[in-house]
Amino acid sequence: MIRRQALVLLTLVGLLVATYLWLYKIGVLGQLQCGTGSCEFVQASRYAELFGLPVALYGVGGYAALFAVGLVGLQPRFTADRRVPRVFAALSTAGFAFTLYLTAIELFVLHAICRWCVASAVIMTIVWLLSIFELRAPRSGNTSTR
Amino acid sequence: MKGFYLLLVAVAVIGGGALWYQSQRSAAPPAPSAPLPVAATDAFHGFTVGSDSAPVEVTEYSDFECPFCASFATVQMPVIREQLIATGKLRWRFRDFPLPSHQYSRYAAMAAQCAGEQGKFWQMHDQLFNNHQWAQTGKNPRSTFRDFARAIGLDLDKYDACMDGQRYAARLDASIQEGDALGVRGTPSFFVKGRPYTGRGTSDDFKALVDSLTKKHK
Numbered sequence: 001m002i003r004r005q006a007l008v009l010l011t012l013v014g015l016l017v018a019t020y021l022w023l024y025k026i027g028v029l030g031q032l033q034c035g036t037g038s039c040e041f042v043q044a045s046r047y048a049e050l051f052g053l054p055v056a057l058y059g060v061g062g063y064a065a066l067f068a069v070g071l072v073g074l075q076p077r078f079t080a081d082r083r084v085p086r087v088f089a090a091l092s093t094a095g096f097a098f099t100l101y102l103t104a105i106e107l108f109v110l111h112a113i114c115r116w117c118v119a120s121a122v123i124m125t126i127v128w129l130l131s132i133f134e135l136r137a138p139r140s141g142n143t144s145t146r
Numbered sequence: 147m148k149g150f151y152l153l154l155v156a157v158a159v160i161g162g163g164a165l166w167y168q169s170q171r172s173a174a175p176p177a178p179s180a181p182l183p184v185a186a187t188d189a190f191h192g193f194t195v196g197s198d199s200a201p202v203e204v205t206e207y208s209d210f211e212c213p214f215c216a217s218f219a220t221v222q223m224p225v226i227r228e229q230l231i232a233t234g235k236l237r238w239r240f241r242d243f244p245l246p247s248h249q250y251s252r253y254a255a256m257a258a259q260c261a262g263e264q265g266k267f268w269q270m271h272d273q274l275f276n277n278h279q280w281a282q283t284g285k286n287p288r289s290t291f292r293d294f295a296r297a298i299g300l301d302l303d304k305y306d307a308c309m310d311g312q313r314y315a316a317r318l319d320a321s322i323q324e325g326d327a328l329g330v331r332g333t334p335s336f337f338v339k340g341r342p343y344t345g346r347g348t349s350d351d352f353k354a355l356v357d358s359l360t361k362k363h364k
Contacts, residue, residue: 005150012154016161020168027285028169044253044288045310074147110310 001079003137007088007130008070011063014123018059021116025054034115042114047105055102059120062095066127089131096128190317193267195227196237202338202359204236204352207243207325209333210254210274211281218334218347219275225349235356240271242321243333250280250287255318257291260308261300269298 023029025043032039042048048055069091073084099121106113192205208215230236242258244251254274261270273294274280280287295305308314328337336343338355345351 009154009157012157013161016157016165020165023165023169025286027283029165033168041253041312044250044286046288046306047310048286048288074150110312112312 001074003130003134004070004073007127007134008067008074010123010127010130011066011070014120014127015060015063015067017116017120017123018056018063021056021120022054022060025056032114032116039114039116041112042106042110042117045110045112047102047110058098062091062098066091066095085131085134085137089135092124092128092131095124099124190320192239192241192321193262193271194237194239195268196231197234198237200231200234200237202236202356203239204343205239205241205337205340207241207321207328207330207333207335207337209243209245209248209251210258210271211248211251212245212333213278213281215334216275216278216281219271220278222347222349222352226352229349229353230356235360236352240267241325242318243325243330243335244318244322245333248281249284252318253287254281254291256309256312256314257295257305259314259317260305261295261298263308263313264300264304266298266300270294270300273298 020029021032021043024032025048032043043056050058066088069084069088072078073081073088078084102117103121106117194203196203208219210216226236226238231238242255244255258267258270258274261267274291277290277294280290291309292302292305295302325335329342334347336345336347338359343355345355
């Protein structure tokens with residue numbers, strides 16, 4: 001149960017980070033608190049949009065979905081339901097793959113690092129690892145804390 | 147479990163509050179940044195317009211997002227070009243000095259450099275200043291700049307590659323360093339023969355200046 005709580009907490013933090021980047025992208029926030037100039041450069045590049053939508057909006061959607069599924073997994077009646085960790089692991093795997101793609105773009109195409117993107121990448125990596133552990137955990141481990 | 151939900155609510159409230167605060171406050175002056183590394187300069191000292199044999203050269207440190215720079219470029223510069231540059235009396239050198247308080251000025255400077263790579267720096271300079279609405283919206287100007295690039299006939303694939311690779315970042319850093327060393331504090335700032343020009347920055351003043359220097363030169 002601790003692991004599921006950690007997942008929910010992490011996805012909430014990820015959701016806040018993605019929302020911050022999305023609000024910046026649509027002009028609600030004037031300036032990113034970045035420390036170096038690369039955040040704005042990354043956010044202004046053509047790779048900050050995908051199919052006409054800001055990449056950060058996909059992050060908001062992804063983290064929101066993970067957060068919702070994570071909350072469902074905390075409810076007592078779903079604690080032993082294996083569908084929840086499966087759905088969570090599938091979503092987080094997609095999120096992790098997207099994170100790898102975006103990080104590769106930053107490192108090898110743009111040669112610029114956005115610290116908030118790195119923060120999101122670290123969160124998503126931890127979420128993915130924990131979701132895999134959760135998927136592989138024996139069912140009794142989930143029910144013992146009830 | 148109740149404690150955990152309280153923690154979630156606390157994180158959501160604190161995070162949401164921080165986002166709200168960020169959206170409400172006006173653009174604060176940025177914290178002093180760390181000293182710039184010595185820029186790898188390619189011995190580039192700005193784009194110039196005017197005859198190499200012109201007796202006077204003015205160096206302008208400018209920021210594409212700065213409204214005063216836009217006003218100067220659209221009101222004074224056409225007269226200076228016509229009366230002083232086209233007549234061979236003056237050569238103009240443009241140096242980038244993107245102010246950190248401006249969100250997209252560095253991005254705009256990069257767009258101009260990337261246009262310069264294709265021999266169209268001044269055309270992009272004019273697009274950026276003549277259509278200065280992009281600087282007032284606060285919106286990401288990437289597609290607007292791309293439209294400018296298309297309008298002046300740039301090869302967009304080359305332009306995109308240049309922008310995405312930040313090809314001229316070192317040039318911009320070198321230009322800022324140079325401006326800092328000269329004591330540039332705002333934009334536009336002008337230097338004549340390496341010395342700061344403290345006049346009003348009108349075309350009439352520059353004409354008078356060029357006339358007086360030309361007479362001395364003779």
